[in-house]
Amino acid sequence: MTFVIRAAQPGDLPHLYEMAKLTGGGFTNLPPDRTALGAKLARCGEAFGRDTAGLRDELFVLMLENTATGDVRGTCQLITHVGQKHPFYSYRIGTLTQHSRELERTFRAEMLTLTTDLEGASEVGGLFLHPGERAGGLGLLLARSRYLFIRAHRQRFAERTLAELRGVIDEAGGSPFWDGLAGRFFGMSFQQADEFNAINGHQFIADLMPKHPIYTAMLTDGARAAIGLPHPSGRAAMRMLEHEGFAFENYVDIFDGGPTMTARTDQIRTVRDARDAELVTIDGAGDPAAGGTEALVATGRLGAFRCAYGAVRKVEGGVALDRACAAALAIEPGATVSWIGRI
Incomplete structure (x- = not known):
C-alpha cells in the first residue's frame, strides 16, 4: 500500500481547505474557512515543536498521503486537553422519576442537562477521508494511527479520551436536533451556529443557552428521535470506536445531538495492545x-x-x-x- 500517515505541515492548508468543503456540514473540527484552518496548522506546528512531557492544551493534525502521487486524501486530529480555552459543553441524558400516591402512578421523564463533565479529557476527531478513497481500510488506518500517536506520546494526553460523532443532518444540511432545541433560543440556523462555533468556540453557548434541564418530551418528534444517533455516514466510525473500547455514556453533542463516545486512554485497544x-x-x-x-x-x-x-x-x-x-x-x-x- 502506498499510503502513509504523517504530521501536518504549513503547506497542507490547501489540502485541508479542499477536504473541508466536502464535509457537508456538522464537522466542527474541519471548517471550510482558510483563516480558521491556518490557525489550526499554526497551533499544530507549536505542538509538534514542543519536545517536553506534560499535559497542555494542544492540537495535533495528521495527514493521509499517497506516497506514489503526493496527493493528500485524508486527515485526522488529536486534542490533548479539551475545555481549557473555551468551555467544553455536552448534554447529559438523564432520567427524573416521580411518583404520585394519589394516582398510583410513577412517571419517568427523560431530560437533557447542559454539562462540562468531559472537560480535561483528550479528544480524537477531525477524521475525514476523501470520498474516492473510502475502501481498502484507509479509514481504519486514519482512525487507529491516532491511538499509536497517543501511545508514542502518552504523557501529552489525559486519562480519558472522547470522540464526538456527527449527528443526524437532513438533506438540506440542517439538524432536527438543533431546530427543535437550541435553534429556538439562538435565532440562527444550524449551519450558522456550526460555522460560528468552528471559528469562534463555544462561549456563545454559555452566554445564551438556558442552564436548566430540558425535558425531551417537550421537543419535536424529529429532535427527540435524533438524540444519540450518529449520522448514517458515521455508523462505521462508531463501530470502530466500540471495537477500540469506547462506549456511549449518555453524553450528546449540543449542536446536532450526535453521540459522544468515551474511553479510559490506557484501555483503548490499540494503545494497550x-x-x-x-x-x-x-x-x-x-x-x-x-x-x-x-x-x-x-x-x-x-x-x-x-x-x-x-x-x-x-x-x-x-x-x-x-x-x-x-x-x-x-x-x-x-x-x-x-x-x-x-x-
Whole structure:
C-alpha cells in the first residue's frame, strides 16, 4: 500500500481547505474557512515543536498521503486537553422519576442537562477521508494511527479520551436536533451556529443557552428521535470506536445531538495492545510464505511520526518488515517501530 500517515505541515492548508468543503456540514473540527484552518496548522506546528512531557492544551493534525502521487486524501486530529480555552459543553441524558400516591402512578421523564463533565479529557476527531478513497481500510488506518500517536506520546494526553460523532443532518444540511432545541433560543440556523462555533468556540453557548434541564418530551418528534444517533455516514466510525473500547455514556453533542463516545486512554485497544520492536530486516516480510502479519506500523515522534500498513514478521532480536512499508515510513534496520495487527 502506498499510503502513509504523517504530521501536518504549513503547506497542507490547501489540502485541508479542499477536504473541508466536502464535509457537508456538522464537522466542527474541519471548517471550510482558510483563516480558521491556518490557525489550526499554526497551533499544530507549536505542538509538534514542543519536545517536553506534560499535559497542555494542544492540537495535533495528521495527514493521509499517497506516497506514489503526493496527493493528500485524508486527515485526522488529536486534542490533548479539551475545555481549557473555551468551555467544553455536552448534554447529559438523564432520567427524573416521580411518583404520585394519589394516582398510583410513577412517571419517568427523560431530560437533557447542559454539562462540562468531559472537560480535561483528550479528544480524537477531525477524521475525514476523501470520498474516492473510502475502501481498502484507509479509514481504519486514519482512525487507529491516532491511538499509536497517543501511545508514542502518552504523557501529552489525559486519562480519558472522547470522540464526538456527527449527528443526524437532513438533506438540506440542517439538524432536527438543533431546530427543535437550541435553534429556538439562538435565532440562527444550524449551519450558522456550526460555522460560528468552528471559528469562534463555544462561549456563545454559555452566554445564551438556558442552564436548566430540558425535558425531551417537550421537543419535536424529529429532535427527540435524533438524540444519540450518529449520522448514517458515521455508523462505521462508531463501530470502530466500540471495537477500540469506547462506549456511549449518555453524553450528546449540543449542536446536532450526535453521540459522544468515551474511553479510559490506557484501555483503548490499540494503545494497550500495540508492541514496540527493533526493525531487524526488511527482506521479504511481505511474502505470505514468510509468515508476515498484516499490521499497522508506526515510527518516529512528533513531526517525524509516520504510520502505514505493513507485513510484520517476528525474528530474533525484533521484527522484519516488508519493503513497501519500510519505504513509506522512511526507515532502515535499527529503527524502533510500534505495531499492532490490522484486525
